[in-house]
Amino acid sequence: MAQRRTHYEVLGIARTASATEIKTAYRKAARVTHPDHGGNAEDFGAVTLAYETLIDPAARERYDRSYGTESSYLRGKAPSAGGYGSAGPSGGPSVRFESNAPRSSASDPTVFVPPLLESPASPLDRAKSIQQIHGAPRKRGIFGAQARMAREARTIQLLSRQLLPALPSTRLVNGLHAPGGGYIDHALLCGYRLAIVHSMLLPKGVYRWDGSSLFRGGKHIDPPRIAPSVHQMQALFPELNVTGWTVIHSPDGNLHEPVIDYARGGEPGPTSTSNVINAINLVRELKMFLGTGPAPNLVDRSVLSRLLGGMY
Known part of the structure; x- marks a missing residue:
C-alpha cells in the first residue's frame, strides 16, 4: 500500500x-x-x-x-432491542484528547465518559460505573442448570484473577439476554472493544477446530453457537468492535488443557466472530484483543449502562 x-x-x-x-x-x-x-x-x-x-x-x-x-x-445510532435500550443523544462515546497526546494504554488511569462528576445527565451511577464485575451465574427460567452455573462461575473466576487486574478499565458483565433470543454468558467491555464469552467443559486431550466445527478422534462436538449473538451485538453497538470466544475448561482445572489444534483459517483472532480456545490462551488472546484497542483505559458509561440493561 x-x-x-x-x-x-x-x-x-x-x-x-x-x-x-x-x-x-x-x-x-x-x-x-x-x-x-x-x-x-x-x-x-x-x-x-x-x-x-x-x-x-x-x-x-x-x-x-x-x-x-x-x-x-x-456515529451510527444503535437500534433498541430487548432491555438494552437505545444509544444516548450523541449516539456513541465522545472522547477528547489533546492533539499531541500519546496513545493511551490499558495501564493508564481510567477515563469515564461522561466524567463521574457529571451527575444529572449521567447514564449510570458512580458505584456501578467503577464496579468491575456485574452479575453472577443465575437460573434461566424455572429450572436451573447447576453444571452450567458452575462452568460460568469458573469462567468468572478465571477472568477476575487472570485478566481484570491487567486491564483495570475492563468491565465484566455476566448473564445477558441475547438480542435475537437466548443468552450471553459473559461480556467484557474495554474501550471500544467488546468480547462475548461462552464456555464448555470437556475431557482432557487434543481437539481440532476448523473455524466452525470441533472434533476429537473423528467425533463431532457442537460448541455454543456464539456467532449470531456477536452479529446481533455488533448491530446494537456499531461503535464497538465485537468478537466471540468459547473457552473450553478441563475437569481438573488445568488451564493448559484441553489442547486445541487449529486447522488453517481456524486460528483464534480478533477478526473471527467464533473463536474456540482453552483457558490459558483465552486470557492471552483477550489481553491482546482488549488491551491493544483504541482507548483501552476508557469506560463508556452509556454503553455499560445499556449492557447492564440487557442482564436477566
Missing part, C-alpha cells in the same frame, strides 16, 4: 462513512491483509492504523483536519 494513501482509501470507504461501514470495511481488509492468511504485515498494519484512527471520533476529527477537511463523522 502506498504510504500517501489516506485512511479512507486504505479501507476503501467514503469520508462520510459511518461507524458500521468503517467496521465492515476493516473486517474485510483485515481478512485479506492478515499475515496468517497470506497477507503482508505492512499492509495489515496500515489497515489496523486506519481503522483505529477512524473509529475514534476525536482521532478522526484530528485526522480530517490534517487534510484540511471538515470532519463529517456521525
Whole structure:
C-alpha cells in the first residue's frame, strides 16, 4: 500500500462513512491483509492504523483536519432491542484528547465518559460505573442448570484473577439476554472493544477446530453457537468492535488443557466472530484483543449502562 494513501482509501470507504461501514470495511481488509492468511504485515498494519484512527471520533476529527477537511463523522445510532435500550443523544462515546497526546494504554488511569462528576445527565451511577464485575451465574427460567452455573462461575473466576487486574478499565458483565433470543454468558467491555464469552467443559486431550466445527478422534462436538449473538451485538453497538470466544475448561482445572489444534483459517483472532480456545490462551488472546484497542483505559458509561440493561 502506498504510504500517501489516506485512511479512507486504505479501507476503501467514503469520508462520510459511518461507524458500521468503517467496521465492515476493516473486517474485510483485515481478512485479506492478515499475515496468517497470506497477507503482508505492512499492509495489515496500515489497515489496523486506519481503522483505529477512524473509529475514534476525536482521532478522526484530528485526522480530517490534517487534510484540511471538515470532519463529517456521525456515529451510527444503535437500534433498541430487548432491555438494552437505545444509544444516548450523541449516539456513541465522545472522547477528547489533546492533539499531541500519546496513545493511551490499558495501564493508564481510567477515563469515564461522561466524567463521574457529571451527575444529572449521567447514564449510570458512580458505584456501578467503577464496579468491575456485574452479575453472577443465575437460573434461566424455572429450572436451573447447576453444571452450567458452575462452568460460568469458573469462567468468572478465571477472568477476575487472570485478566481484570491487567486491564483495570475492563468491565465484566455476566448473564445477558441475547438480542435475537437466548443468552450471553459473559461480556467484557474495554474501550471500544467488546468480547462475548461462552464456555464448555470437556475431557482432557487434543481437539481440532476448523473455524466452525470441533472434533476429537473423528467425533463431532457442537460448541455454543456464539456467532449470531456477536452479529446481533455488533448491530446494537456499531461503535464497538465485537468478537466471540468459547473457552473450553478441563475437569481438573488445568488451564493448559484441553489442547486445541487449529486447522488453517481456524486460528483464534480478533477478526473471527467464533473463536474456540482453552483457558490459558483465552486470557492471552483477550489481553491482546482488549488491551491493544483504541482507548483501552476508557469506560463508556452509556454503553455499560445499556449492557447492564440487557442482564436477566
